[in-house]
Amino acid sequence: MAVARGLDRVERPRLYEQVVERLLDHVIEGQLRPGDRLPPERDLAERLGVSRATVAQALVALEVLGVIDVQHGNGAVLLYRPSSAAVLRGLREHADRLPDIVDARIAVETRLAALAAARRTPEDLAAVESALEVMAEDIARGGRGLEGDELFHAAVTAAAHSAVLARLMAQISDLVRETRIESLSQEGRPERSLESHRAIARAIRDQDPDEASQAMVEHLHLVSDVAVLKPE
Known part of the structure; x- marks a missing residue:
């Protein structure tokens, strides 16, 4: 007999995952294209009201998934524009x-x-x-x-x-x-x-x-x- 999954425990998104979502919103709303740079880490932290450590973790997650390339001295460069759902699924699978x-x-x-x-x-x-x-x-x-x-x-x-x-x-x-x-x-x-x-x-x-x-x-x-x- 199949087990109903409708009332499975809901997992609260971790803070860095929420930051990832906001960064992807910024990419879409700002119409960023591959090769464009994201704002500096310090600016992102101030604008999002989170610590630089949380922003850094979100950027690492996007780098692991191949969404951005983090270059020393040049910041985070967009490689492609994925959907938020695909990225969040990728983050969970990675973890x-x-x-x-x-x-x-x-x-x-x-x-x-x-x-x-x-x-x-x-x-x-x-x-x-x-x-x-x-x-x-x-x-x-x-x-x-x-x-x-x-x-x-x-x-x-x-x-x-x-x-x-x-x-x-x-x-x-x-x-x-x-x-x-x-x-x-x-x-x-x-x-x-x-x-x-x-x-x-x-x-x-x-x-x-x-x-x-x-x-x-x-x-x-x-x-x-x-x-x-x-x-x-």
């Missing part, structure tokens, strides 16, 4: 799958780190170190280190010399991007992430699989500490 993405990363990337420590070549180490430099330079300029983070994990994957695990990482790359943007947009997170990357790199350089695996676990637990998974 629901985020813990599963982290679980998948822990299962695969901890093994990759261990294998990288056991199998890395001098060329692999050079790629790992280069990724760290890219991330550090971007953070020093005020960026989030997104490109360097992606390069680092790709370098660790390559250093493991496991075609099957590399294929698994390629298959979940879009999902990993969600956790990357979500995590590195947290205040102070780029610097902490860089330090945990360096710990992984040291273990790989020292050819210590157990330490590399543990360092990766700790890093991925850091990645999972994001605002969207915390109660308001």
Whole structure:
């Protein structure tokens, strides 16, 4: 027998979700087109009567869904104009799958780190170190280190010399991007992430699989500490 769902508990939209709706209203009412910029974060916070942290979380959510591109020094640039309903549905789906993405990363990337420590070549180490430099330079300029983070994990994957695990990482790359943007947009997170990357790199350089695996676990637990998974 089918169970009636008409009186299911109603979920109250979180504050950042309400801000997302208002931002989408602004896009429509202002007739913004792809390539147009949204107002600065500080202005949005003042106009909407919310904290900058809430505005930042709303912008991160839109970036994760590919609605905007947040560029250091240029602000948020509109990529396309979606419907509010589609975005809100996407936000809920993103929040629901985020813990599963982290679980998948822990299962695969901890093994990759261990294998990288056991199998890395001098060329692999050079790629790992280069990724760290890219991330550090971007953070020093005020960026989030997104490109360097992606390069680092790709370098660790390559250093493991496991075609099957590399294929698994390629298959979940879009999902990993969600956790990357979500995590590195947290205040102070780029610097902490860089330090945990360096710990992984040291273990790989020292050819210590157990330490590399543990360092990766700790890093991925850091990645999972994001605002969207915390109660308001």
